[in-house]
Amino acid sequence: MNSILSIHTIRFIALVFVQVLILNHINFLGYINPYIYIVFIALFPVKNNRIVLILLSFLIGITIDMFLDTGGIHAGACVFTAYARPLILKSSFGMMYEHQTIKFNSVEFGSKLIYFTLLIVLHHIVLFSLEIFSISKILLILQKTLFSSIFTILLSVVVTIIFSRKTK
Amino acid sequence: MQQIINFIIRNKNFLLFLLLFGFSILFTIQSHSYHKSKFINSANFLTGGVYNSANNVSNYFKLKSQNKLLSEENKKLRSLLLNSKTEVDSSFIDSLTFGKSYRFYSANIIKNSYALNNNVLTLNKGFNDSIRQDFGVISSKGIVGIIDKTSGNYATVISILNSTSSISAQLKKTNHLGSLIWNGKDSKFTQLIDIPKIANVKTGDSIITSGQSSIFPKNVPIGTIESFKLDQAENYYEINVRLFNDMTSIEHVYIIENVNKEEITNLLSNN
Numbered sequence: 001m002n003s004i005l006s007i008h009t010i011r012f013i014a015l016v017f018v019q020v021l022i023l024n025h026i027n028f029l030g031y032i033n034p035y036i037y038i039v040f041i042a043l044f045p046v047k048n049n050r051i052v053l054i055l056l057s058f059l060i061g062i063t064i065d066m067f068l069d070t071g072g073i074h075a076g077a078c079v080f081t082a083y084a085r086p087l088i089l090k091s092s093f094g095m096m097y098e099h100q101t102i103k104f105n106s107v108e109f110g111s112k113l114i115y116f117t118l119l120i121v122l123h124h125i126v127l128f129s130l131e132i133f134s135i136s137k138i139l140l141i142l143q144k145t146l147f148s149s150i151f152t153i154l155l156s157v158v159v160t161i162i163f164s165r166k167t168k
Numbered sequence: 169m170q171q172i173i174n175f176i177i178r179n180k181n182f183l184l185f186l187l188l189f190g191f192s193i194l195f196t197i198q199s200h201s202y203h204k205s206k207f208i209n210s211a212n213f214l215t216g217g218v219y220n221s222a223n224n225v226s227n228y229f230k231l232k233s234q235n236k237l238l239s240e241e242n243k244k245l246r247s248l249l250l251n252s253k254t255e256v257d258s259s260f261i262d263s264l265t266f267g268k269s270y271r272f273y274s275a276n277i278i279k280n281s282y283a284l285n286n287n288v289l290t291l292n293k294g295f296n297d298s299i300r301q302d303f304g305v306i307s308s309k310g311i312v313g314i315i316d317k318t319s320g321n322y323a324t325v326i327s328i329l330n331s332t333s334s335i336s337a338q339l340k341k342t343n344h345l346g347s348l349i350w351n352g353k354d355s356k357f358t359q360l361i362d363i364p365k366i367a368n369v370k371t372g373d374s375i376i377t378s379g380q381s382s383i384f385p386k387n388v389p390i391g392t393i394e395s396f397k398l399d400q401a402e403n404y405y406e407i408n409v410r411l412f413n414d415m416t417s418i419e420h421v422y423i424i425e426n427v428n429k430e431e432i433t434n435l436l437s438n439n
Binding site for chain 2: 017020021024027030031033050051054055058061062065066067068069070071072073075076079080082083130131132133137140
């Protein structure tokens with residue numbers, strides 16, 4: 001239990017630092033940034049209390065917001081994603097979620113990709129809607145969501161592959 | 169009563185979600201209105217410290233280009249100093265003779281931002297360096313933004329690349345006034361609106377600050393006219409302004425304090 005706690009603490013801090021010090025300065029083609037800290041929410045243990053996940057998501061979101069001066073847009077998007085996570089887990093893993101036996105290190109690549117995609121696209125839609133905050137610019141929201149999602153999905157899949165430990 | 173408690177326990181996830189999401193929306197809306205964001209800004213001890221130490225490292229990679237900018241500015245100032253008799257009417261460029269009304273502080277940008285819809289920068293000077301809200305920020309090439317929040321050693325700047333910023337600006341040739349806003353699309357361009365139709369607007373003309381807002385002095389350069397068109401009512405021009413500043417790479421900036429500001433605002437509020 002203790003090691004799980006420390007892993008998640010380290011992951012939390014590391015992801016925040018990587019996000020605000022490196023990834024937010026990429027600005028590929030002017031505005032495309034990956035938001036990799038979503039991996040924290042994605043890889044949070046399934047069995048744990050849902051309230052803890054929602055609180056921690058709010059915390060990571062508001063920390064990012066504080067660094068980026070963006071009000072509460074990351075916090076909002078994170079809380080929304082954390083609340084919707086069981087639904088996404090169910091739709092992408094099906095039976096495995098029902099039996100509570102998901103280990104993110106050992107699931108199939110295909111369903112993992114679907115899970116990440118759903119989670120990230122949802123997060124980005126909420127994020128950019130809150131950032132731009134105007135329905136008349138819906139095309140800009142969708143455009144930003146599309147390009148940033150592709151970037152984030154690629155990067156988070158690569159990161160999880162690199163940092164996953166094989167459990168046999 | 170029992171039923172209410174049961175309801176809360178049954179829906180505790182959803183209620184917590186609603187509460188936190190409500191908080192986020194509140195913070196977001198506050199950040200959209202001028203000078204309202206109270207808690208969540210990067211001018212605090214933690215974020216300022218992190219950005220400052222990261223900036224200490226990344227500074228070295230920009231040394232060459234920043235040195236070049238500064239030496240160019242030195243060259244310009246030196247030539248002004250030698251030819252100072254020809255430039256006597258500008259309170260901004262020749263701050264020595266008109267130095268009574270504006271005070272300058274130098275600072276470094278430790279967090280730049282230009283890709284969002286509402287960009288906010290962070291500086292390494294704060295309240296302890298006598299920086300206060302609503303001081304102007306310029307670089308050697310032109311306008312940068314306005315100070316928003318200050319903490320002990322750090323301050324945040326509402327960049328001109330922020331959809332809530334609106335700065336009084338004018339054409340350099342004639343004195344037609346307008347306000348400078350940003351449509352959130354391109355970090356190289358801002359928009360100047362409310363220039364009357366009667367003004368003689370040409371592409372390539374310079375835009376400067378008007379000096380009517382008690383934040384910026386007159387004659388701070390902003391940019392040149394890239395293109396222009398009449399607005400929907402056909403009474404005013406909407407002008408696309410190409411900025412002199414490359415907002416994606418700014419490091420050294422100057423903060424301007426208007427010493428007479430209190431007097432001006434008192435006078436205006438008495439009316």
